[in-house]
Amino acid sequence: MRPALLFCALLAASIRPADLFGAPNDASRLVDAVKRGDTAAVHTLLRSRVDVNTDLPVRASDLIGLIAHETYPGHHLEHAWKEADLVDAQGRLECSVILLNTPECLISEGLADIGVQFASPLEGRADLLIEVFERAGLSFAADPAATREVAEISIAISLERERLSAISGNAAIRRHVDGRSHEEVAAYLRDVGRYPAARAEKALEIIEDPLLRTYYFAYAEGEALLRRWLEPLPEPERAARFGRLLHEQLTPAAVTVPD
Ligand SMILES: [Zn+2]
Numbered sequence: 001m002r003p004a005l006l007f008c009a010l011l012a013a014s015i016r017p018a019d020l021f022g023a024p025n026d027a028s029r030l031v032d033a034v035k036r037g038d039t040a041a042v043h044t045l046l047r048s049r050v051d052v053n054t055d056l057p058v059r060a061s062d063l064i065g066l067i068a069h070e071t072y073p074g075h076h077l078e079h080a081w082k083e084a085d086l087v088d089a090q091g092r093l094e095c096s097v098i099l100l101n102t103p104e105c106l107i108s109e110g111l112a113d114i115g116v117q118f119a120s121p122l123e124g125r126a127d128l129l130i131e132v133f134e135r136a137g138l139s140f141a142a143d144p145a146a147t148r149e150v151a152e153i154s155i156a157i158s159l160e161r162e163r164l165s166a167i168s169g170n171a172a173i174r175r176h177v178d179g180r181s182h183e184e185v186a187a188y189l190r191d192v193g194r195y196p197a198a199r200a201e202k203a204l205e206i207i208e209d210p211l212l213r214t215y216y217f218a219y220a221e222g223e224a225l226l227r228r229w230l231e232p233l234p235e236p237e238r239a240a241r242f243g244r245l246l247h248e249q250l251t252p253a254a255v256t257v258p259d
Pocket of ligand 1: 069075108109112
């Protein structure tokens with residue numbers, strides 16, 4: 001087994017909280033790491049295969065969110081439950097198809113981004129991050145005090161970094177609405193968004209793709225939509241409401257809280 005595969009599999013297993021959202025019987029996770037010039041990570045239905053693009057740099061501190069997004073309680077669990085509940089039990093075959101640039105993408109990407117707060121709450125994430133840094137072989141990980149400090153700083157700035165991720169939507173607007181050049185928008189992603197150069201180029205490749213150019217909005221806008229739906233509830237009740245997203249084909253209108 002390749003080290004990257006083993007690492008991702010262990011990480012996927014370790015972020016799963018016991019029975020918080022359950023899983024259909026055969027919804028085991030399978031994680032693979034490949035080198036190919038596709039998006040950062042892609043998953044497919046039910047018996048999911050997650051391809052992690054190892055050509056692009058990934059921050060070690062982002063791996064927890066990445067695995068939660070793609071597997072548990074993100075895309076894999078959502079589609080495993082919907083396959084079981086909606087397709088197999090109710091015969092709703094339309095739910096076995098995922099269409100890009102549709103309202104379900106807003107829900108799906110939003111829940112995948114927001115799910116990490118249930119899989120690995122910030123309060124308890126330091127120990128997991130320390131394990132990630134050690135397994136990744138980062139130079140500072142030889143010093144336990146320094147490793148804990150980096151983990152705590154990563155957690156302290158995580159909410160701001162999440163907000164910063166919405167910059168990909170700004171970049172799309174700059175490119176298509178403001179007519180900025182490829183080079184100008186790449187510089188914006190690097191300088192303001194703190195993207196490594198290779199990741200800025202990959203983001204622009206998606207932004208400039210005729211089919212995918214609006215897709216970045218599904219992440220930040222989907223997450224914001226679901227936060228407005230979840231956060232008015234007392235904290236102990238939010239996981240149950242989040243769980244509805246895994247079992248029901250809710251539309252954005254169904255989860256929109258009136259102003
Ligand atoms: Zn996704």
